[in-house]
Amino acid sequence: MFTLGQASATDLAEIKARGEIRHLGINYANFVTGAGDGFDVELVQGFARYIGVAYKLVPTDFYNVIRDLLGKDVVRQGDQVNLQGDFPVKGDIIATGFTVLPWRAKVLDYSAPTFPSQVLLVARADSADRPIQGSGTLAGDIAQTRAILGRKSLLVMERTCLDPANYGLKGKGIDLRAYTKSTNLNEMVPALLKGDAEFTLLDVPDVILDLQKWSGQIKVIGPISEEQQLAAAFPKTSPELRRAFDAYLVGIKADGRYDKLVDKYYPGIRRYFPAFFGGSG
Numbered sequence: 001m002f003t004l005g006q007a008s009a010t011d012l013a014e015i016k017a018r019g020e021i022r023h024l025g026i027n028y029a030n031f032v033t034g035a036g037d038g039f040d041v042e043l044v045q046g047f048a049r050y051i052g053v054a055y056k057l058v059p060t061d062f063y064n065v066i067r068d069l070l071g072k073d074v075v076r077q078g079d080q081v082n083l084q085g086d087f088p089v090k091g092d093i094i095a096t097g098f099t100v101l102p103w104r105a106k107v108l109d110y111s112a113p114t115f116p117s118q119v120l121l122v123a124r125a126d127s128a129d130r131p132i133q134g135s136g137t138l139a140g141d142i143a144q145t146r147a148i149l150g151r152k153s154l155l156v157m158e159r160t161c162l163d164p165a166n167y168g169l170k171g172k173g174i175d176l177r178a179y180t181k182s183t184n185l186n187e188m189v190p191a192l193l194k195g196d197a198e199f200t201l202l203d204v205p206d207v208i209l210d211l212q213k214w215s216g217q218i219k220v221i222g223p224i225s226e227e228q229q230l231a232a233a234f235p236k237t238s239p240e241l242r243r244a245f246d247a248y249l250v251g252i253k254a255d256g257r258y259d260k261l262v263d264k265y266y267p268g269i270r271r272y273f274p275a276f277f278g279g280s281g
Helices: 011-016 039-053 065-070 138-149 185-193 204-213 239-255 257-265
Strands: 020-025 054-059 075-078 080-082 109-112 113-117 121-125 153-156 173-180 200-202 218-223 229-230 234-237
Touching: 011 020, 011 039, 011 239, 020 039, 039 054, 039 113, 039 239, 039 257, 054 113, 065 109, 065 234, 080 138, 109 239, 113 185, 113 204, 121 138, 121 185, 121 204, 138 218, 153 185, 185 200, 185 204, 185 218, 200 204, 239 257
Parallel strands: 020 054, 153 173, 153 200
Antiparallel strands: 075 080, 109 234, 113 229, 121 200, 121 218
């Protein structure tokens, strides 16, 4: 059980008194575009209006986003997660295509799911490896995909949703190549195309955009993970803020505002996750 101390606690009442909510966002896959909009930008802007405060976007990256929320650095060793150090708290909410992962849940509270995802294995279009044929089950498809990966080279980014440790890919003989030139996941496909590795990992929202941007240059081999959920994240000291966000999310799903955001930023994604989106195509 982690406690951060009352000094870092900023719950709903404090944010209302301040008159502003600080949204920690990372430029990634149309969740935060870097141009002042994005799925999660508009989502949190609507939440700011819902609780009656001003909105502020605070840019960050995947390596520092939890530190910027909690004022503590996250040190992960296997299944153990520790919080260390003292740093400035820069934001009140993370909403940036943020995957719900067990190790993150040890130090953060998640909202209800805001979006679905899944991690896929991607190769250059000229790769001799072909997409899997499909087994009829997701578990079988994952096994087929991993068999194709074998001991070949895989471009990954640690401490993100593409960390190989999240999917049991470490210690399997795979030639893991960590991308360290930046913390920008948007650079994974360009690095793959340059030949930094034979494969890379991408999640579905990113794949949908990259298949358009790099048309004819990349292909999806198959799934590496089960279906995942993305959500907003809050300090464990902000339960009222999280509950208010969940209430807001229920409201915008009921009145159609949520569907409009999905269609605006991710047209076509419904066919990948019919159960999440209520079977609409």
